[in-house]
Every structure is written in C-alpha cells, then in structure tokens.
Amino acid sequence: MTMAPPFEEREILFRDFAKALFKSDMDALYRVVTPDFLWLYHDGVAVTKSLSGGDAIGAHLAEQKILFSVQRFYEVRYHHLPETTFMTFRVSETVAGSGELREQRGIEHYTFRDGRIATKDVYRKPAL
Numbered sequence: 805m806t807m808a809p810p811f812e813e814r815e816i817l818f819r820d821f822a823k824a825l826f827k828s829d830m831d832a833l834y835r836v837v838t839p840d841f842l843w844l845y846h847d848g849v850a851v852t853k854s855l856s857g858g859d860a861i862g863a864h865l866a867e868q869k870i871l872f873s874v875q876r877f878y879e880v881r882y883h884h885l886p887e888t889t890f891m892t893f894r895v896s897e898t899v900a901g902s903g904e905l906r907e908q909r910g911i912e913h914y915t916f917r918d919g920r921i922a923t924k925d926v927y928r929k930p931a932l
Contacts, residue, residue, distance in 0.1 A: 808916040811884045817921055818882060818891075828865045830858035837921045844925045847908075874898040889914045894931060907931040 809817065817836050824832035834841070843855040845864070855861050868875065875897045883890040890913055897906040910928035914921055 808887050808889075809919050813919070814884060814889055814916075815882070818889075821921060825865065828862060828869075830862055833861065834858065838917050841921065842923050844923070846926065847928050871900060872897045873900040888916075895928070 808814070820832065820836045824830075824836065840856070843853075843861060843864075845853040845855065853864065855864050875895065877893050877895050879892070879894045881892050883892065890911055892909075892911050894907070894909050897908070898904070899906065907930065908928045909931045910926060912927075913923075913925040915923045
C-alpha cells in the first residue's frame with residue numbers, strides 16, 4: 805500500500821482536479837489522477853455509473869452540461885485522514901429541459917496512489 809500525499813499536497817491536487825473537471829480538460833485531469841483512475845458515481849436519484857478513462861469521463865461531463873442549465877456546488881469541505889480524503893458538499897441544479905430545481909447533499913471518498921488521485925467514489929441524495 806502506498807502512502808497518501810501530505811494534506812497540503814492533497815489541497816493542490818484537489819484544486820487542479822476541480823479546475824480540470826470544470827474545463828472538461830482531460831489532459832489536465834490526467835496530470836493529477838492515476839492512469840487507471842476510477843470514478844464511481846451515484847446521483848441520489850436513479851443514475852449509477854462507473855467511469856474509467858478520459859473518453860468516459862469527458863462524455864459524463866458533457867452529459868451533465870446538457871442535463872443541467874445551472875449546477876452550483878457549495879459548502880464544500882475536505883476531511884483528510886491519513887490514507888484517504890472525504891469531501892462533503894451541497895449542490896443546486898436546474899434541469900435544463902423542465903426547469904426543475906434539485907438540491908442534493910453528498911460525500912465523495914478519494915484514494916491515492918503514487919502522489920495522485922486513484923479513485924473518486926461519489927454518493928449524492930436529495931437534501932431534506
């Protein structure tokens with residue numbers, strides 16, 4: 805088992821990871837994740853996905869941009885443990901086709917290998 809990066813290095817990884825996802829920049833993404841990075845995703849409604857590889861991740865990001873006219877994450881907090889990191893958050897979304905507003909809360913679990921992010925496991929559910 806390889807050690808996770810120090811907390812300060814993780815903050816830089818997560819900053820660069822978020823920028824790459826926001827821009828749908830797979831080259832930038834794969835500078836901070838492992839070559840076999842795996843993103844497991846459950847959206848709290850009906851969608852469960854396992855994303856592996858730049859094509860699958862890029863397609864997912866493109867689908868999200870079509871599905872939601874607005875998607876805003878807030879109350880984002882990282883919780884670093886020695887070998888793993890959890891991120892808690894809330895997200896407001898507006899469904900593009902219907903105008904439906906969705907409020908969800910979620911948690912993401914990250915693992916690391918060789919100084920990079922190896923997995924992202926996302927669980928979301930409607931906020932009460």
